[in-house]
Amino acid sequence: MGHSVRSRRFAWAGLLAGALLLAGRATRPAPRPGAAPRLLPLGRVPADLLADLASDLTAVVAPAQPLPLELHEPRRQLWRAAGLLDAVPPGTVSQPALAIADVDAALPGRTCVFGLAEASQQRAIVFLSRLRNPRDRAALRQRARREALHELAHLAGGQHCPNRRCLLFPAVTPADVDRRGERFCRRCRASTAGRFSQLLGPLPELAVRDLPGQREGAEGVR
Numbered sequence: 001m002g003h004s005v006r007s008r009r010f011a012w013a014g015l016l017a018g019a020l021l022l023a024g025r026a027t028r029p030a031p032r033p034g035a036a037p038r039l040l041p042l043g044r045v046p047a048d049l050l051a052d053l054a055s056d057l058t059a060v061v062a063p064a065q066p067l068p069l070e071l072h073e074p075r076r077q078l079w080r081a082a083g084l085l086d087a088v089p090p091g092t093v094s095q096p097a098l099a100i101a102d103v104d105a106a107l108p109g110r111t112c113v114f115g116l117a118e119a120s121q122q123r124a125i126v127f128l129s130r131l132r133n134p135r136d137r138a139a140l141r142q143r144a145r146r147e148a149l150h151e152l153a154h155l156a157g158g159q160h161c162p163n164r165r166c167l168l169f170p171a172v173t174p175a176d177v178d179r180r181g182e183r184f185c186r187r188c189r190a191s192t193a194g195r196f197s198q199l200l201g202p203l204p205e206l207a208v209r210d211l212p213g214q215r216e217g218a219e220g221v222r
Contacts, residue, residue, distance in 0.1 A: 124151035
């Protein structure tokens with residue numbers, strides 16, 4: 001009899017656990033249909049890196065487009081960053097356009113930029129050249145992903161943040177990208193994270209997470 005009672009108790013416990021699990025799943029936000037970035041290679045982009053980014057960002061990869069040669073400045077060995085962004089077809093709120101170019105690009109008066117975004121056209125671009133680390137090939141994937149998330153956060157309405165640990169901190173060096181990570185600070189989480197998640201739908205765990213409040217730094221943007 002004791003064994004029978006214990007068996008029934010275990011059975012009820014199992015049913016209760018199953019019901020709670022199902023209830024938890026039912027309360028989770030469902031993926032937003034069709035919400036995914038569109039990755040657009042401009043020129044030659046390493047296929048393995050493109051595949052990694054598509055997986056990390058749950059993105060759709062579009063056919064590659066050639067780099068507009070008129071935007072190259074042979075004297076400085078740089079590409080015009082703003083012109084390359086203009087060459088990216090506009091995206092939509094549910095499918096922002098994110099171009100990837102394996103070049104060194106700059107804005108007037110600046111040595112280089114890692115990326116640019118234009119929220120009104122829902123398009124952005126990431127430049128890979130200066131994100132490389134000759135001593136660590138794996139670093140490029142992480143840095144490219146972080147820069148992509150940073151630009152996509154701009155498309156969601158986010159503005160630059162002085163907190164060096166925040167996803168929206170404006171990186172000047174690759175070390176800034178490494179330190180910045182992939183999370184919002186408290187302030188940007190309140191103003192941007194909701195729209196960011198709505199824009200992209202659910203992302204892999206490596207992407208933006210909801211954090212306990214971080215200390216708002218007095219560190220300024222360099």
